[in-house]
Amino acid sequence: MRIIYITTRNVGEAKKIANHLLSKKLIACANMFPIESMYSFEGDLQEDIEFVILIKTKKENYEIVQKEIEKMHSYETPAIFSWVPDKVNKKYNDWINNNCN
Numbered sequence: 001m002r003i004i005y006i007t008t009r010n011v012g013e014a015k016k017i018a019n020h021l022l023s024k025k026l027i028a029c030a031n032m033f034p035i036e037s038m039y040s041f042e043g044d045l046q047e048d049i050e051f052v053i054l055i056k057t058k059k060e061n062y063e064i065v066q067k068e069i070e071k072m073h074s075y076e077t078p079a080i081f082s083w084v085p086d087k088v089n090k091k092y093n094d095w096i097n098n099n100c101n
Contacts, residue, residue, distance in 0.1 A: 001096045002062055004055040004082040007037065009074050014051040017072055021055065026065050028099035029056040058100045059084055 004027075008014040011032065018030035031054040038047050057065060062082050069080055088096075 001088045001093050002057050002059045002082050002084050004053075004057065004062065004065060004080065006053045006055065006069060006073075007035070007050045007075075007079045008053060009050065011051050013074055014053050017069055018053055018055070020072060021065060021068060024068070025099070025101040026061055026068060027055045027057040028096045030054070056096050058097055061100060 006014075006017065008017065011034070014030075014032045018027075018032065021027040022030065032051050035050055035052050036047070037050045038045065040046070055065065066080050069078065073080075
């Protein structure tokens with residue numbers, strides 16, 4: 001299993017990306033939640049409410065999922081990164097693998 005973390009402009013964009021990836025069976029699950037973000041952009045301090053998507057997919061799906069996100073994302077430089085958990089219960093891992101291409 002692989003978890004992919006993405007920040008998006010708003011809940012609409014988060015849902016659009018998640019629906020697209022789910023419809024292509026590239027992911028098994030997406031969790032979305034609002035976050036408060038502070039960052040430097042073009043020399044200015046920014047504060048925004050963004051939405052994070054935590055995506056669960058097969059280990060080997062990162063490259064294709066990243067490319068699909070980049071095609072749709074509104075940010076010029078979206079945050080897209082992933083990690084593979086050290087331990088995942090077998091039933092959940094099987095469910096992930098059975099629900100992704």
